[in-house]
Amino acid sequence: MSDMNRRSMPLFSIGIVKSLTALTARQIRYYEDNGLIFPARTEGNQRLFSFNDVDRLLEIKELIDKGINLAGIKQMLPTREKPAADTLETPIEPEISDKALRQMLRQELMDTGRLGKASLRQGELSRFFH
Amino acid sequence: MSDMNRRSMPLFSIGIVKSLTALTARQIRYYEDNGLIFPARTEGNQRLFSFNDVDRLLEIKELIDKGINLAGIKQMLPTREKPAADTLETPIEPEISDKALRQMLRQELMDTGRLGKASLRQGELSRFFH
DNA sequence: ATTTTCGTGTTAACTAATCTAACATGTGTT
DNA sequence: AACACATGTTAGATTAGTTAACACGAAAAT
Numbered sequence: 001m002s003d004m005n006r007r008s009m010p011l012f013s014i015g016i017v018k019s020l021t022a023l024t025a026r027q028i029r030y031y032e033d034n035g036l037i038f039p040a041r042t043e044g045n046q047r048l049f050s051f052n053d054v055d056r057l058l059e060i061k062e063l064i065d066k067g068i069n070l071a072g073i074k075q076m077l078p079t080r081e082k083p084a085a086d087t088l089e090t091p092i093e094p095e096i097s098d099k100a101l102r103q104m105l106r107q108e109l110m111d112t113g114r115l116g117k118a119s120l121r122q123g124e125l126s127r128f129f130h
Numbered sequence: 131m132s133d134m135n136r137r138s139m140p141l142f143s144i145g146i147v148k149s150l151t152a153l154t155a156r157q158i159r160y161y162e163d164n165g166l167i168f169p170a171r172t173e174g175n176q177r178l179f180s181f182n183d184v185d186r187l188l189e190i191k192e193l194i195d196k197g198i199n200l201a202g203i204k205q206m207l208p209t210r211e212k213p214a215a216d217t218l219e220t221p222i223e224p225e226i227s228d229k230a231l232r233q234m235l236r237q238e239l240m241d242t243g244r245l246g247k248a249s250l251r252q253g254e255l256s257r258f259f260h
Numbered sequence: 261a262t263t264t265t266c267g268t269g270t271t272a273a274c275t276a277a278t279c280t281a282a283c284a285t286g287t288g289t290t
Numbered sequence: 291a292a293c294a295c296a297t298g299t300t301a302g303a304t305t306a307g308t309t310a311a312c313a314c315g316a317a318a319a320t
Contacts, residue, residue: 011141011142011146012141012142012146013143013146013277013278013306014277014278014279015172015277015278016141016142016143016178024297024298025278026296026297026298026299027296027297029279029280030296030297042145042305042306043305044278044279044304044305044306045278045279045280045304045305046277046278046279046304046305046306047278047279048146064296069295069296070295070296071295143277143306143307144306144307144308145306145307154268154269155307156267156268156269156270157267157268159308159309160267160268172276172277173276174275174276174277174307174308175275175276175307175308175309176275176276176277176306176307176308177307177308194267199266199267199317200266200267201266
């Protein structure tokens with residue numbers, strides 16, 4: 001129930017999302033303003049994007065490229081985010097020890113690396129290496 | 131060859147890594163100073179961690195908890211990072227179109243979400259939701 | 261039993277990254 | 291012509307991250 005899987009974990013700053021999607025910060029924020037994505041926020045109010053968010057932005061980008069406007073995209077993309085409603089009867093989270101938690105996370109991260117070949121064109125992330 | 135898979139992509143700021151590992155920024159930087167991890171850097175010199183880095187930090191944390199000192203950990207953990215050496219005969223990266231690149235990334239992100247159940251204790255990432 | 265080293269905390273001063281809000285602009289719509 | 295859409299750009303403020311230094315208890319070395 002409590003929808004906190006790895007895909008919805010807030011992990012990425014807007015700078016990273018820019019490089020992952022080749023969208024501008026302006027575009028990303030505009031799409032949020034128009035209800036297409038709902039990134040989380042840090043305590044200091046900075047956006048944090050999940051894999052889901054990045055995925056969704058890539059879909060948006062494709063549709064934009066096809067000439068579809070935001071209104072159309074909003075219709076087409078599955079309207080995620082059904083906040084509230086099940087916030088009430090959360091069945092008392094079964095407490096997990098911190099150690100077990102870390103272990104789980106570690107396992108998942110282990111599983112994550114499955115792409116063998118070079119998947120990113122050289123230069124794409126070159127700004128990160130200086 | 132060009133070792134740029136998803137696990138080694140620089141994605142996470144130190145703030146995120148802190149919350150993922152429950153290490154302090156001080157600890158993370160200290161481990162870097164002592165050659166245990168090698169996060170990438172942004173143009174502006176800020177650290178960017180990969181899944182590999184986070185994974186490795188979690189291993190370090192476990193060993194630390196077991197009372198092993200950094201010298202010991204350094205021995206035990208597989209010494210990643212063999213820079214140079216194969217930087218020369220990179221066989222001319224086969225150019226991939228930007229569109230294909232995005233598509234691949236999108237696919238991978240799709241694949242990424244496989245954890246079904248609630249995996250993080252409530253409160254663990256609560257700082258992200260305000 | 262001192263002296264050092266190790267691992268971490270804390271602080272200060274600085275720089276990078278991000279935020280909101282406003283105004284600008286080209287393209288398409290009414 | 292006037293307007294809305296989608297994006298660029300800029301300014302000013304705030305948050306997040308950086309290095310370097312000093313502090314300090316616990317462990318190791320002398």
